[in-house]
Amino acid sequence: KQKVRLVASELGLSVAKKKDSVGLCFVGKRKRFADFLSEFVAGGEGEVRDVDTGALLGRHADLASYTVGQRIGGYTHAEKTYVVAKDPPTRTLWLGRGRDHPAMYHSTVWAMLPSYLPTPRHRTTARLRYTSEEPTPCVASFQSVHLPPQVPPSLVRAVVEQLGVAGGEGPAGECSKVVRIDLSEPQRAPATGQVAVFYDGDVCTSAAVIVHSVPHGQREWPPRSGE
Numbered sequence: 001k002q003k004v005r006l007v008a009s010e011l012g013l014s015v016a017k018k019k020d021s022v023g024l025c026f027v028g029k030r031k032r033f034a035d036f037l038s039e040f041v042a043g044g045e046g047e048v049r050d051v052d053t054g055a056l057l058g059r060h061a062d063l064a065s066y067t068v069g070q071r072i073g074g075y076t077h078a079e080k081t082y083v084v085a086k087d088p089p090t091r092t093l094w095l096g097r098g099r100d101h102p103a104m105y106h107s108t109v110w111a112m113l114p115s116y117l118p119t120p121r122h123r124t125t126a127r128l129r130y131t132s133e134e135p136t137p138c139v140a141s142f143q144s145v146h147l148p149p150q151v152p153p154s155l156v157r158a159v160v161e162q163l164g165v166a167g168g169e170g171p172a173g174e175c176s177k178v179v180r181i182d183l184s185e186p187q188r189a190p191a192t193g194q195v196a197v198f199y200d201g202d203v204c205t206s207a208a209v210i211v212h213s214v215p216h217g218q219r220e221w222p223p224r225s226g227e
Contacts, residue, residue, distance in 0.1 A: 034065040046091025048075050051084050051103050051223065063091050069104065069189030084215075085222035086192075088152055094222055105186035107216040110147055111196045111208035112159050113177045117142055118205075125199045126181055128190040128210070135199045137184040145178045150220065151212045155192070159209050179208050186216040 001020070008016035041064040048057045057075040063086055066072065070083045075095060084103040085094040096103050109128065120143035125135035147156065160177075181196060190196075190213045198206040214221040 034062065037064055038062055044091045046093065048093045048095060051094045051096045051101070054223070057095065060093050063088065063093060066093055068191040071099070087222040088155070092222070100188070103215045104188050105216055106190050106213040107183050107186040109181040109183070109190050109196060109210055109213040110145070110151070111179050111181060111210045112156070114142065114179045114198075114206050114208040116206045117179060124205070126183070127197045127199065128187050128194065132187070135197075136187055139182045140179050140198065141182070142179040145180045147178055148212050148220075150222070155211055159211060
């Protein structure tokens, strides 16, 4: 966007300084995105908990209305709170205090249906959010990779059906189309449903849909409500 604005400015176009659009044109100006989403996705209400203490902070109206990394208020009067995890099976929304809460930074990511990977395990770079300044060095592996047990089978089916590709899912959660991404540096707020994009220099080489990730130093994620 910055490069486009620079070109527009050089051409003397008035849109060079126009405010960014962050909405969806087909939703409509007078309709909240959460209301629009509820017509198609049933996330369901559930608990809101503090990721550090496990304390119950309240209840949310619809899990599908939130995304990892989103700032939300109304549950605590203290420091600004952000969504650090969503647990669809229990419909629990986990919050952390501060934009850079440690639980926001993940070092291992699982993604499905990569469009192309040259070798079963290779070093490359990946961008997990479009706002990232530069792709992050990583190791991408897809041979004998298993999905973590926390990944709901319904999510696997949804991704496979959405992209119209046979996923090869097995009874043990193994999928021939799963890639594990081990990042050299933890990245902020990778979210299920977003796309991990791989690069060789400035050339985009592959992409895959994120289905799970864990914060740096953690083995299981999201946490359990009783812990």
